[in-house]
Amino acid sequence: MDTAAPHALVSVAELERSLRGDRPPRLLDVRWRLDRPDGRPAHREGHLPGAVYVDLGAELAGHGLAATEGRHPLPAPDDLQRSARSWGLREGEPVVVYDDLGGQSAARAWWLLRASGLADVRLLDGGLGAWTAAGLPLEAGDVRPEPGDVVLDSAQLPTIDADEAAAFPSQGVLVDSRAGARYRGEVEPVDPRAGHVPGAVSVPTSGNLGAAGLFLGPEALRARYEEAGVRPGEPVAVYCGSGVTAAHAAVALTVAGYAPVLFPGSWSAWSSDPDRPVATGAEPG
Structure with missing residues (x-):
């Protein structure tokens, strides 16, 4: 367990103070969901002051073969850097990402930017709801920043492929972060087959948040993942339906002190690969 891991979250109070400081962060609005993938209309209606809209489907995902890369492949490094510069990101500038979905879509931006070498990227704990609940203002319309100069390095992304996922339970813990019913194979609303990767354990992302929509504290998150078998110093990998909400689990594990x-x-x-075995039921299989 890496207890020196950089902070993954920022509170509304901390963000509000930093926006009034000498080094305000760039804000990225990453509103997206399966039933409403285009968050731009909502962004135009109201967003955190100065926040730039980020299109998850077009800018935080690439296009590949479903059987090998899934529904939301990682974007090509050059494409991600081009997008990041269009958001106005500059070298050494802190970044805060947010959404209105408990962090489940913004976490994708958090993970991609962190994994591409940006040290100071944080997820707004509680997102848009926490900001407005605090009585803080929104602004309307589009935000078009001056192009940035950020340089991203995606050469060593902390990822595994399907073959490595198949072998992972023999060396560490493979976490399935989808809802329990999908893990057990009782329902499958999107993908070709129902069930889970054999050997994976179920830790739904929904349980990483408390009643107020904020992340649980480090100790509570650590206890939650330890109950599923995650141990200090041992490898842990995460997956979900298409790699988006798995990043939310990566945030939670990072807060808990792990390096997923x-x-x-x-x-x-x-x-999507008929040669891959499928496990069903409540046990890893």
Whole structure:
């Protein structure tokens, strides 16, 4: 367990103070969900002051074969850097990402930017809801920043592919972060087959948040993942349906002091390959 891991979250109070400081962060609005993938209309209606809209489907995902890369492949490094510069990101500038979905979409931006070498990237704990609940203002319309000069390095992303995911339970813990019913194979609303990767354990991302929509504290998160078998000093990998909400689990594990790796293709890639075995039920299999 890496107890010196950089902070992953920022509170509304901390963000509000930093926006009034000498080194305000760049804000990225990453509103997206399966039933409403285009968050731009909501962004135009109201967003944190100065926040730039980020299109998850177009800018935080690439296009590949479902059987190998899943529904939301990682973007090509050059494409991600081009997008990041269009958001106005500059070298050495802190970044805060947020959404209105408990962090489940903004975490994708957090993970990609962190994994590409940006040290100071944080997720707004509680997102848009926490900001407005604190009585803080929103602004309307589009935000078009001056192009940035940030340089991203995606040469060593902490990821695994399907073959490595298959072998992972023999060396560490492979965490399935989808809802329990999907893990057990009782329902599958999106992907070709129902169930989970054999050997994976179920830790749904929804349980990483408390009643107020904020992340649990480090000790509570550590206890939650330890109950599933995650241990200090041992490898841990995460996946979900298509690699988006797995990043939310990566945030939680980072807060808890671990250094997770991501299976980007996730269940969408695994279930699209007929040669991959599928486990069902409540046990890892």
